[in-house]
Amino acid sequence: MNYPVWDLTTFGGGFIIAFVAVVHVLVSHFAVGGGLFLITLEKKAYKDEDANLLGYVKKHSKFFLLLTMVFGGLTGVGIWWTIALLNPAATSALIHIFVFGWAAEWVFFVGEIVALFIYFYTFGKMDRKNHLIIGWIYFICAWMSLFLINGIIDFMLTPGAWIETQNFWDGFFNPTFWPSLVFRTGLSLVLCGVFGFVTAAFLKNDKLRHKIMVTCAGWVAVPFVLMLAGGWWYLAALPEVQKTIIFEKSPEMGTYLSALGWLMPILFIASMIMALRLPQSFQKGFCFVIVGISLLYFGAFEFTREGGRRPFVLYDQMYANQVYIDDIPKIQEKGYLASSKWINHTEVTDDNLMEVGHDLFVYQCSVCHSVDGPMNNIKPLVANYDSVFGMDAKLNGLGKINNYMPHFFGNRSERWALANYIVNGPDLRDPPHHPRQAVSQSASSH
Amino acid sequence: MNPAALIPTPDAIPVPWGWFYVLLMLTFLLHLLVMNAMLGGGIIALISTLRGGNENSLLCKEFSYKWPYTIAFAVNMGVAPLLFVQVLYGQFIYSSSILMAVWWFSIFGILILAYYSAYIYDFKFEALGGLRIFMIEFSVLILLLVGFLFTNNMTLMLQPDKWFAFFGNTGGTLLNLSDPTVIPRYLHFVIGSVAVAGLYLALIGHFNFAKSAIKKETLINKGMSYFTIATSIEIVFGFWFLLALPKEIMMVFMGKSAYGTGMLVIGIVLALVALYFSHKRHLISTCICTLLLMIDMIFMRDLVRVAYLKPYFQLSDLTVTSEYSSLMLFLVTFVIGLAMIGYMLKLALGCRKEVTK
Numbered sequence: 001m002n003y004p005v006w007d008l009t010t011f012g013g014g015f016i017i018a019f020v021a022v023v024h025v026l027v028s029h030f031a032v033g034g035g036l037f038l039i040t041l042e043k044k045a046y047k048d049e050d051a052n053l054l055g056y057v058k059k060h061s062k063f064f065l066l067l068t069m070v071f072g073g074l075t076g077v078g079i080w081w082t083i084a085l086l087n088p089a090a091t092s093a094l095i096h097i098f099v100f101g102w103a104a105e106w107v108f109f110v111g112e113i114v115a116l117f118i119y120f121y122t123f124g125k126m127d128r129k130n131h132l133i134i135g136w137i138y139f140i141c142a143w144m145s146l147f148l149i150n151g152i153i154d155f156m157l158t159p160g161a162w163i164e165t166q167n168f169w170d171g172f173f174n175p176t177f178w179p180s181l182v183f184r185t186g187l188s189l190v191l192c193g194v195f196g197f198v199t200a201a202f203l204k205n206d207k208l209r210h211k212i213m214v215t216c217a218g219w220v221a222v223p224f225v226l227m228l229a230g231g232w233w234y235l236a237a238l239p240e241v242q243k244t245i246i247f248e249k250s251p252e253m254g255t256y257l258s259a260l261g262w263l264m265p266i267l268f269i270a271s272m273i274m275a276l277r278l279p280q281s282f283q284k285g286f287c288f289v290i291v292g293i294s295l296l297y298f299g300a301f302e303f304t305r306e307g308g309r310r311p312f313v314l315y316d317q318m319y320a321n322q323v324y325i326d327d328i329p330k331i332q333e334k335g336y337l338a339s340s341k342w343i344n345h346t347e348v349t350d351d352n353l354m355e356v357g358h359d360l361f362v363y364q365c366s367v368c369h370s371v372d373g374p375m376n377n378i379k380p381l382v383a384n385y386d387s388v389f390g391m392d393a394k395l396n397g398l399g400k401i402n403n404y405m406p407h408f409f410g411n412r413s414e415r416w417a418l419a420n421y422i423v424n425g426p427d428l429r430d431p432p433h434h435p436r437q438a439v440s441q442s443a444s445s446h
Numbered sequence: 447m448n449p450a451a452l453i454p455t456p457d458a459i460p461v462p463w464g465w466f467y468v469l470l471m472l473t474f475l476l477h478l479l480v481m482n483a484m485l486g487g488g489i490i491a492l493i494s495t496l497r498g499g500n501e502n503s504l505l506c507k508e509f510s511y512k513w514p515y516t517i518a519f520a521v522n523m524g525v526a527p528l529l530f531v532q533v534l535y536g537q538f539i540y541s542s543s544i545l546m547a548v549w550w551f552s553i554f555g556i557l558i559l560a561y562y563s564a565y566i567y568d569f570k571f572e573a574l575g576g577l578r579i580f581m582i583e584f585s586v587l588i589l590l591l592v593g594f595l596f597t598n599n600m601t602l603m604l605q606p607d608k609w610f611a612f613f614g615n616t617g618g619t620l621l622n623l624s625d626p627t628v629i630p631r632y633l634h635f636v637i638g639s640v641a642v643a644g645l646y647l648a649l650i651g652h653f654n655f656a657k658s659a660i661k662k663e664t665l666i667n668k669g670m671s672y673f674t675i676a677t678s679i680e681i682v683f684g685f686w687f688l689l690a691l692p693k694e695i696m697m698v699f700m701g702k703s704a705y706g707t708g709m710l711v712i713g714i715v716l717a718l719v720a721l722y723f724s725h726k727r728h729l730i731s732t733c734i735c736t737l738l739l740m741i742d743m744i745f746m747r748d749l750v751r752v753a754y755l756k757p758y759f760q761l762s763d764l765t766v767t768s769e770y771s772s773l774m775l776f777l778v779t780f781v782i783g784l785a786m787i788g789y790m791l792k793l794a795l796g797c798r799k800e801v802t803k
Contacts (some may be wrong), residue, residue, distance in 0.1 A: 002454040003540055004609075006547040007616040016551070069518060070561045077521060078554035084532075085547045085618075088454075088540035095532050096457035100776035103469070106526050107776075107783035113518050114787050118794045126797045134790060141786075168460070168772040341452050344613045362616070 001322055001331075003088040004342040007362050009427075013370035013377070020082050022299040024075035026291075029298070030195050031068035031112075032146045033188035035139030037196065037219060038064065038119070039132055046128055052208045058123045060199045065120045067195070069113065087367065089322035090156075090313040097171060098152050105148040111141035146184055154180045157309050158239060163316055179237045183230030186223045187298070190267075193219030194294050197274050197287040210277055217275035224268055242308040242315070250310055250404040252376075256303045263297040310404040319406040321367045328409065336360065336410030348413040357421020360414060361428075364406070371427060379430065382422050391419035449606035450758050454537040460769035463761040466530050473526035475744055479642065480523050484516035485593060486643025488564075488586040489636070490672055495579050504660035505668060506578070508650070510571045511657045513564045513585075521557065534761060535603065535751075542603035545611065547618025549595050560588035590636065597632040598622045604754035630687035637680045644672030645736060648729050666729060673732065674724045681717055695753040699746070706749050713742045 008016070038061055045054035084091045095102065115138035122131060151172035155162065162171035196216035203209040235243070246253050270290050274283065313320045323331070331339045338346050343359045345352050369378040385391045395415050399407035408415050422428055459466065491509045494502035531539060543550045563585040567578065574581060602608060602622040611620050622628055650656055651665025688696055688710075698706035720735035752760070 004544045004612050004616070006544050006618045066562075066565060070565065071558060073518070073521065074554050074558045074561065077525060081551065081554050084540055085544055085551055088536075088544065092454075092457050092532070092536045092540060095529065095536065096459060098772075099460060099466075099529065099533050100772035102529055103526065103776045104779040106522075106529065107779045109525065110522055111783055111786050111790075113522055114790055117515060117518070118790055122794060122797055126793065130793045130796070134793060137786060137790060166767070168769050341454060342612070 001089075001327070001336070001340045001342075001363065003322065005362050005366065006085055008366065008373075009371040010373040011370065012366040013368055013373055013375035014086075015370060015373055015375040017079075017082050017086055018299075018303070018375065020075060020078050022295065022302060024072065024079050025302060026191070026295050026298050027068060027072035028076055029146075029184060029188040030191040031064075031072045031188075032139075032142045032185070033190070033192040033223075034064050034068060034195065035135060035142050036189065037192035039135035039139065041215070042135065043132060052205060053211075054124075056200070056203065056208065056212055060196065061120050061123060063195075063199050065116055069116055073109075073113070087313055087320075087322060089324075090318055093314060093318065094152060094156070097168065098155075101148050101152055101168075101172060105145050108141040108144045108148070112138060112145065115141060143185070146188065147181065150181050150184060151177055156314055157242065157305060158237075159315050159317065175239065176234060176237050179230055179233035181230075183227055183234050186225075186227030186230050189223030190220050190227055191294060193217060193221075193223075193271060194267075194290055197271070197283070197290055201280065201283040201287040206280075209280065209283075213283070214275045217271055220268065220271035228264075238308065245310050245404055246304060246308045249402070250307050253304060253307050256300045256307065259296065259300040260304060263293060263300060267293045267297050307404075311399060311406040319409075321364045321406060321409075323364075323406065323409050328407075331409045332411070336364075336414050348417045353417050353420055354425055356414065357417040357419075357425060358427070360410065360418040361421055364409060364418070368405075378422075378428055382428060385423055388416070388419045388423045391423050392416055395419055447610065449609065452541070452606055452609050453758055454541060456537045456759075456764055458765040458767045459533060460767050461773050462766055463534060463764055465773065466533050467761065470527055470530035470534065471744055471748070473523065473530065475741060477520065477523040477527050478740060478744070480516055481520040482639040482642035483646040484513070484520040484639075484643075485586075485589050485636070486639030486641065486672075486676075487513065487516060487646060488582065488589055489640050490643055490647065492579075492582050492586050495582060501660070501664050501668070504658050505647070505665070506582075507571055508656055508658040508660050508665065509647070510564075510568045512650070514561070514568055517557075517561050517564055534764070535755075538603040538606070538755070538759075539599070541606075541609060542599050544618060545602060545609060545620045546595070546599060546622075549619070549621065550599060551618075553592055553595055556588050557592060560585040560592075563588075593635060594632055595621075597628055597635065601625050601628055601631065604751055606758060627687065627690045630683055630690045634680065634683045634687050637676050637683055641673045641676035641680060642736065642740075644669040644674075644676060645729070645733055648673070649733065652729055666727070670724050670727055670729065670732070673736075674721060677717060677721055677724070681714075684713075684717075691750065695750060698749055698753050703749075706746070709742055709746050709749065713739060713746065716742060 038057060041053060041060075042057045044050070045057060080091075115134055118126075119131070119134045119138055122134070126134070151174070154176040155171045155174050158175045159171055160174040161167070162174065164170075193216040196212065196219060200209055200212040200216060203212065238246070247257070267290070270286070270293055274286065274290070278286075309315055309320075311319055313322070316325065318324050327339070335347065337343050337348070337356065337359075340363065343356075343363065345356050345359065348356050365378065369376050369381070371378055382391070385394065392415060395408045395418060398405050408418070410418075487509050491506045491513075494505045563581050567574070567581045567585065571578065598621045602620075602625075605622075605625070608622065608625075646669070648666045648669030651660075651662045651669065654662065656662065656665060688699060694702075699710040701707055716735050716739040720732050720739060723732040723735060
């Protein structure tokens with residue numbers, strides 16, 4: 001409304017953000033826990049004077065550098081890039097409310113990079129104690145990044161007292177801040193074990209490989225408890241409305257919830273299997289299976305968390321389609337077209353009915369619905385609607401009966417245009433099967 | 447239709463705009479320094495590879511060690527100015543980015559490829575042999591493309607009158623190619639990056655930071671030669687850029703504004719003085735002049751932005767919520783961060799021998 005919308009059709013419905021976000025969060029959480037994994041193992045290698053273990057830590061640090069700094073760092077920037085393109089209004093709100101939170105996070109990002117470069121390039125050259133200090137600084141910086149971003153992400157789901165006070169700290173230390181931090185810290189440590197399997201599986205020394213596999217299995221098992229406790233606390237801390245949306249209302253949440261329920265024990269059991277003495281060829285393949293399971297598990301969690309915000313992108317402030325709650329009276333009074341800066345029509349006429357309908361679909365629906373795409377395809381959802389009147393009634397009921405979706409924002413003729421476009425337009429039906437119905441009919445239908 | 451009608455309503459800022467302005471300028475300077483070392487260094491390494499010979503090969507090897515660092519820090523130092531420009535000019539940059547969304551979205555993906563390619567270039571320098579040139583060509587071309595896309599967005603965001611093109615193309619594939627300033631502005635950045643990277647290589651030699659077998663004198667000489675040639679070309683491109691600006695904006699630097707005109711004169715003088723020092727091989731004096739010149743150019747760049755947006759917006763229009771406590775959070779973090787980085791560098795400089803890969 002305030003901003004233009006990138007018309008993505010097939011790749012609409014949140015596909016791009018899901019694609020970038022899921023791979024990023026897996027690697028970025030590994031980047032947090034991985035620092036502690038490196039220094040713990042390095043310290044043990046010094047204590048036991050174990051040159052083989054130290055050699056492994058050095059190799060793992062190269063893998064860690066290449067995965068987290070290059071892929072993790074750039075996909076992190078990529079998420080910011082992506083949300084700004086797909087939801088500029090929400091991005092702008094988060095940037096402006098939390099600018100100094102982001103800026104502080106940037107300072108820790110700089111610290112992370114400096115520390116990781118020094119850690120890697122001085123491995124074996126720096127005094128042991130100092131090298132461990134660098135490792136600790138890396139871990140603290142990475143965890144502080146998580147700490148800061150966690151506050152902003154959870155603000156989107158549970159803004160808490162911020163709604164009343166508009167105070168930075170109320171928004172940051174929101175009702176799910178602490179449970180989410182515990183959950184994510186636990187998960188980031190679990191991922192150390194998961195990615196540790198990958199580097200360990202390729203070690204030639206059988207004895208060392210088995211020893212590290214057992215260690216990594218321990219890194220999955222122990223923080224698993226922390227992760228479960230954080231997850232349980234997270235659910236308990238969710239306000240009733242968000243809980244209802246997740247567990248009862250949103251149609252596809254069931255899939256994500258059951259995926260979470262299944263994948264959690266599978267991840268645990270698969271990781272424990274790696275602690276057994278197994279052929280290296282099996283371990284080389286199976287370690288990637290475990291990474292895949294983690295990716296699906298974390299993906300299911302992120303989908304569930306994001307789903308809990310429905311129909312909002314910023315809970316109780318802004319709907320997923322970038323409409324502020326506060327702007328609704330103005331829209332209802334003036335109409336959506338007249339309130340929008342980036343739609344080339346100000347009112348619905350017989351001649352522009354389909355064009356306006358298309359624009360309204362792009363601006364109000366495409367953020368969650370793709371057209372023939374992998375995410376939330378609109379076509380099967382509207383396939384049974386043969387009548388514009390039926391679709392118009394459905395749009396009228398949005399946000400009332402199925403409260404996981406926003407209301408339709410606009411006046412009657414705009415709603416009629418959208419209903420016409422959905423039922424009779426050339427884009428959403430295979431094949432179009434009704435002649436279009438004129439705007440003037442909308443009045444007689446109500 | 448009035449272009450102003452397209453401009454989104456900006457969000458409120460927590461503290462007066464001056465804070466963000468200072469942070470934007472400061473962090474943009476840091477980004478520019480590292481980004482120039484990254485891009486210009488890549489171009490110099492590519493030219494050296496094409497020229498061949500032992501010294502050029504050693505120069506490439508030396509740069510291969512430094513390239514991954516520069517990419518990491520160029521990206522990292524780019525985050526802060528992009529954050530602050532979104533705070534001050536979000537309504538403009540979000541809109542223009544969506545107009546060219548496909549290109550803009552592609553940036554971080556292709557940067558990942560360039561980054562990995564730079565690491566392969568570094569870690570497998572010897573093993574790559576003849577293939578080395580393809581790796582460096584690949585990375586340099588990507589970095590040049592990224593720069594070109596940035597120039598497009600940074601100019602498109604300043605011209606809401608061009609945003610009407612969106613109504614004919616909502617797929618995010620627009621660019622700002624019809625703007626006569628895009629090419630000279632882009633070349634001004636690219637050639638400037640070679641000049642700064644030349645100094646970067648010379649400084650590596652001067653402070654004995656070279657890791658390869660390249661001689662200190664070779665690095666200094668070659669670096670300063672690249673600086674001299676690139677700066678000479680840069681002056682010509684600078685005038686082309688100036689003349690390509692719309693007349694009312696060009697006049698800001700040609701007499702209409704004493705501040706703008708003064709900044710241009712200072713810039714020209716600093717460029718000539720830097721050229722004189724580089725000709726005399728006075729490295730540190732050249733570096734100081736260049737740093738001052740870059741600061742001058744950053745302010746001139748800002749004047750261009752202000753002049754373009756004058757009909758629509760000025761920073762004092764932004765609503766301020768007076769939320770100072772979060773600023774304190776940042777300032778304290780910033781000081782702790784600086785101390786932490788200083789401490790780490792002290793430890794690192796204590797053991798200059800890097801790990802053998």
